[in-house]
Amino acid sequence: MLAMSVDSRFSHKIWQETELSQMVPGGFPYPMLNDPGGRIGAVYGVYDEESGVDVRGRFIIDPDGIIQAVEILTPSVGRNVTEFIRQVQAFQHVRATGEVTPSGWQPGRPTLTPSPALTGKVWTAWKTDMAL
Amino acid sequence: MAEGKDSCVKPARGPIVESAGQPESAGASVERGHAPVLAKVGRPAPDFEATAYYQGGYENIRLSDYRGQWVVLCFYPGDFTFV
Numbered sequence: 001m002l003a004m005s006v007d008s009r010f011s012h013k014i015w016q017e018t019e020l021s022q023m024v025p026g027g028f029p030y031p032m033l034n035d036p037g038g039r040i041g042a043v044y045g046v047y048d049e050e051s052g053v054d055v056r057g058r059f060i061i062d063p064d065g066i067i068q069a070v071e072i073l074t075p076s077v078g079r080n081v082t083e084f085i086r087q088v089q090a091f092q093h094v095r096a097t098g099e100v101t102p103s104g105w106q107p108g109r110p111t112l113t114p115s116p117a118l119t120g121k122v123w124t125a126w127k128t129d130m131a132l
Numbered sequence: 133m134a135e136g137k138d139s140c141v142k143p144a145r146g147p148i149v150e151s152a153g154q155p156e157s158a159g160a161s162v163e164r165g166h167a168p169v170l171a172k173v174g175r176p177a178p179d180f181e182a183t184a185y186y187q188g189g190y191e192n193i194r195l196s197d198y199r200g201q202w203v204v205l206c207f208y209p210g211d212f213t214f215v
Contacts, residue, residue: 034183
């Protein structure tokens with residue numbers, strides 16, 4: 001987990017000591033990175049030049065360095081950590097098994113294995129209530 | 133909190149973008165801070181080096197040092213913001 005904003009490492013330190021450590025026992029346990037001028041955020045498509053900040057972008061990067069998932073929110077709405085964890089579990093499952101995970105998949109639920117035989121028959125294996 | 137690493141970190145390189153395969157202007161535009169967006173799902177994550185606060189100290193962190201591990205990279209609008 002790497003967290004990044006345009007704030008300096010000094011600001012990160014004071015935020016950790018004055019506020020984050022009050023929310024999380026021992027403080028936020030991951031590196032907090034500094035992106036001066038949003039130069040890294042610009043390459044990732046999350047830097048907003050008007051406000052001069054990196055908006056709420058989240059990238060899941062696999063062990064080969066490939067981006068597998070992106071979520072970008074404007075600043076006013078916070079993330080859903082449960083859905084983030086589900087996505088990581090799904091991408092890890094896909095990487096390990098070669099199976100694919102249909103909409104709404106959770107660990108332990110059925111996956112699909114693409115094949116000519118499954119073509120046009122997904123409706124027999126996956127129902128819409130499984131999306132929820 | 134324990135005493136962390138040396139505060140005299142070297143300046144971080146920021147985005148590290150290979151010019152090969154990109155339009156000729158890409159490298160120069162990165163220098164000016166108006167980089168083209170290179171991050172896309174299914175494509176390699178653009179490499180970078182950034183200064184970080186971590187475990188009570190300061191250090192430079194490069195994304196490509198995490199190859200072989202799953203990484204979640206979270207941008208956020210700012211320290212001390214409310215959400």
